[in-house]
Amino acid sequence: MTPPSAEAATLGSASAIDRRRPSFAIGPIAWLRANLFSSWLSTAVTLALAYVLVSWTLSFVNWAVVNAIWDVPGTGQQVDTSACRAARGEGACWALIGEKYRFILFGLYPFDEQWRPALVVVIFVALYVISAMRRFWRKELALIWLVALSVIGVLMWGGVFGLPAVEQERWGGLVITLILATFGIAFAFPLSILVALGRRQTSMPAVKALCVVYIELIRGVPLISLLFMASVMFPLFLPEGMNIDKLLRAQIAIILFAGAYLAEVVRGGLQAIPKGQYEAADALGLTYWQKTGLIILPQALKISIPPLVNTFIGMFKDTSLVLIIGIFDLLNTAKTSVIEPAWQGFGVEAYLFVAAIYFVFCFAMSKYSQDLERELDKGRKR
Amino acid sequence: MAEVVELGKVQVRSAVQPDAQPMIELRKVNKWFGALHVLRDVSLTVRERERVVVCGPSGSGKSTMIRCINRLETHQEGEIIVDGIKLTDDLRNIDAIRREVGMVFQSFNLFPHLTILENCTLAPIWVRKMPKKEAEELAMEFLTRVRIPEQAKKYPGQLSGGQQQRVAIARALCMRPKIMLFDEPTSALDPEMIKEVLDVMVELAESGMTMVVVTHEMGFARTVADRVVFMDRGEVVEVGPPKDFFGNPRSDRLRTFLSQILGH
Ligand SMILES: Nc1ncnc2c1ncn2[C@@H]1O[C@H](COP(=O)(O)OP(=O)(O)OP(=O)(O)O)[C@@H](O)[C@H]1O
Ligand SMILES: [Mg+2]
Numbered sequence: 001m002t003p004p005s006a007e008a009a010t011l012g013s014a015s016a017i018d019r020r021r022p023s024f025a026i027g028p029i030a031w032l033r034a035n036l037f038s039s040w041l042s043t044a045v046t047l048a049l050a051y052v053l054v055s056w057t058l059s060f061v062n063w064a065v066v067n068a069i070w071d072v073p074g075t076g077q078q079v080d081t082s083a084c085r086a087a088r089g090e091g092a093c094w095a096l097i098g099e100k101y102r103f104i105l106f107g108l109y110p111f112d113e114q115w116r117p118a119l120v121v122v123i124f125v126a127l128y129v130i131s132a133m134r135r136f137w138r139k140e141l142a143l144i145w146l147v148a149l150s151v152i153g154v155l156m157w158g159g160v161f162g163l164p165a166v167e168q169e170r171w172g173g174l175v176i177t178l179i180l181a182t183f184g185i186a187f188a189f190p191l192s193i194l195v196a197l198g199r200r201q202t203s204m205p206a207v208k209a210l211c212v213v214y215i216e217l218i219r220g221v222p223l224i225s226l227l228f229m230a231s232v233m234f235p236l237f238l239p240e241g242m243n244i245d246k247l248l249r250a251q252i253a254i255i256l257f258a259g260a261y262l263a264e265v266v267r268g269g270l271q272a273i274p275k276g277q278y279e280a281a282d283a284l285g286l287t288y289w290q291k292t293g294l295i296i297l298p299q300a301l302k303i304s305i306p307p308l309v310n311t312f313i314g315m316f317k318d319t320s321l322v323l324i325i326g327i328f329d330l331l332n333t334a335k336t337s338v339i340e341p342a343w344q345g346f347g348v349e350a351y352l353f354v355a356a357i358y359f360v361f362c363f364a365m366s367k368y369s370q371d372l373e374r375e376l377d378k379g380r381k382r
Numbered sequence: 383m384a385e386v387v388e389l390g391k392v393q394v395r396s397a398v399q400p401d402a403q404p405m406i407e408l409r410k411v412n413k414w415f416g417a418l419h420v421l422r423d424v425s426l427t428v429r430e431r432e433r434v435v436v437c438g439p440s441g442s443g444k445s446t447m448i449r450c451i452n453r454l455e456t457h458q459e460g461e462i463i464v465d466g467i468k469l470t471d472d473l474r475n476i477d478a479i480r481r482e483v484g485m486v487f488q489s490f491n492l493f494p495h496l497t498i499l500e501n502c503t504l505a506p507i508w509v510r511k512m513p514k515k516e517a518e519e520l521a522m523e524f525l526t527r528v529r530i531p532e533q534a535k536k537y538p539g540q541l542s543g544g545q546q547q548r549v550a551i552a553r554a555l556c557m558r559p560k561i562m563l564f565d566e567p568t569s570a571l572d573p574e575m576i577k578e579v580l581d582v583m584v585e586l587a588e589s590g591m592t593m594v595v596v597t598h599e600m601g602f603a604r605t606v607a608d609r610v611v612f613m614d615r616g617e618v619v620e621v622g623p624p625k626d627f628f629g630n631p632r633s634d635r636l637r638t639f640l641s642q643i644l645g646h
Contacts, residue, residue, distance in 0.1 A: 280487065285477055
């Protein structure tokens with residue numbers, strides 16, 4: 001390399017004075033010009049898309065708000081939905097939701113007792129919020145969960161503290177979805193970690209083989225077939241007189257299914273941890289479980305957050321498949337709510353309503369995972 | 383590339399007592415990776431407070447040998463006895479030895495999700511069952527000794543390579559090991575950071591630590607080593623005090639190696 005000449009050195013130091021960035025390159029106008037109107041073709045595409053977007057939005061607003069029917073005369077069997085029928089295609093029939101939201105949210109749960117599932121939903125949401133806050137990530141959190149889940153059990157089943165008993169067949173709606181998803185994740189996630197660790201156990205071939213077989217077997221079949229097996233075949237293997245209820249069987253099927261998928265996600269994370277981390281932990285004398293719990297998993301799970309949450313979200317929505325074995329989850333109650341002759345044909349409104357509920361939960365998960373990732377990154381990067 | 387680092391120290395005096403006990407004994411150790419014979423009848427005794435530098439060409443088995451000492455690798459034949467404990471498959475023996483042997487790696491291997499302080503207190507708390515407060519005081523003491531107490535709250539990713547390697551040394555020292563193993567601790571560092579790490583190692587040597595150091599820093603070997611070991615193709619070819627080792631190499635292989643590494 002040739003040494004820089006004296007001239008170059010002076011020039012260099014003179015131009016080192018900061019100049020202000022030219023103003024035409026910043027601001028919203030500049031952004032628009034650079035990204036949307038940079039050439040005649042790009043301008044044409046922008047305008048065409050803008051037209052489509054605006055006209056669709058307008059017609060949706062017309063349908064969902066301007067021409068919507070919010071109320072119809074009568075209720076129950078005597079309801080008169082002729083106004084809705086007249087507006088079919090031009091306006092949404094939100095009267096359906098006003099009439100049926102209790103059924104969609106709580107299914108066949110006794111009407112006067114529906115405050116109980118409503119409270120359960122609130123408890124679930126509170127649990128999610130508390131668990132999401134890092135300052136509650138302590139041992140006590142497990143206790144909180146235990147207490148909350150017991151309270152939920154008492155509220156749903158009743159039969160104690162003067163609460164009338166409600167058999168499980170009558171549960172339905174959002175509560176079922178939340179139960180299946182929450183217990184599903186709460187059990188499938190730890191299971192998947194154990195399976196992922198087991199699959200890497202080269203020194204224990206039996207454990208490894210078991211984990212591989214589990215993952216491949218479960219991943220190889222659709223969830224629907226697992227649910228069918230759980231509802232139809234599983235009871236055949238039980239001893240005479242013993243009966244595990246349908247919801248529990250579906251729950252187990254969901255846990256096993258999600259566990260296999262999550263295990264592969266976790267394994268991916270484990271694979272990304274450099275060998276040196278294991279060696280450093282070994283050299284310090286940490287035991288296998290200390291090494292795994294303190295060094296490997298915290299790093300592996302952190303890098304797995306996006307695919308983990310992806311799987312959680314998929315699982316939350318897949319709970320809706322239980323409708324094929326006759327469990328009344330949120331989607332099934334929505335579907336059932338438009339079965340009466342008076343309400344037939346208003347499925348779109350019912351599905352939009354539950355879609356919005358699904359969206360709120362899934363979007364919250366997604367948003368939270370992004371925040372968590374950012375939070376965990378803070379200060380750790382150069 | 384050796385000799386570039388001036389340690390600015392005269393010879394560190396040997397701390398080995400005449401009646402010193404052997405701390406590490408390798409007797410006719412053999413190891414294979416599959417069919418590849420990487421350690422061939424390696425025998426070596428390191429006495430208490432002795433400082434042994436190991437050098438040799440790439441692939442000669444230096445890392446493998448040093449990693450057998452704390453059982454990051456398992457040997458297939460021969461005996462390894464560390465601090466009177468024989469290395470067998472018995473997990474209790476392995477744990478016992480790893481508690482007494484500290485190791486510093488070429489690539490630092492700090493735990494990136496933990497702060498510098500947590501990196502240092504982790505093993506004392508979990509392995510030695512030390513109370514957290516005490517472990518933190520100990521960690522700060524060693525971080526001060528490696529001259530980075532002010533970085534305690536930072537994460538490894540925010541430190542330079544030289545600083546990270548000094549933290550790695552402090553982390554190992556926090557377990558109060560009787561033996562320290564170094565596997566090319568400065569090879570991954572930019573030249574300007576090599577000295578700060580070597581200085582810390584020289585201080586450690588002065589404090590009387592038993593050390594086995596794989597390195598190509600011949601300046602370090604000259605000033606610090608009691609004995610220098612030359613390995614080639616899985617064998618210990620020559621062992622001797624630095625004066626003889628560098629001044630009067632007996633084997634052709636060592637002469638060739640020295641001429642290459644010292645650039646004559
Ligand atoms: N895990 C492994 N599996 C198979 N072969 C290995 C493994 N580790 C090392 N080897 C081989 O063993 C031999 C000795 O390797 P080792 O790392 O001990 O050499 P080294 O002297 O430390 O070399 P370097 O100076 O490059 O670090 C080499 O031929 C290497 O390719
Ligand atoms: Mg090596």
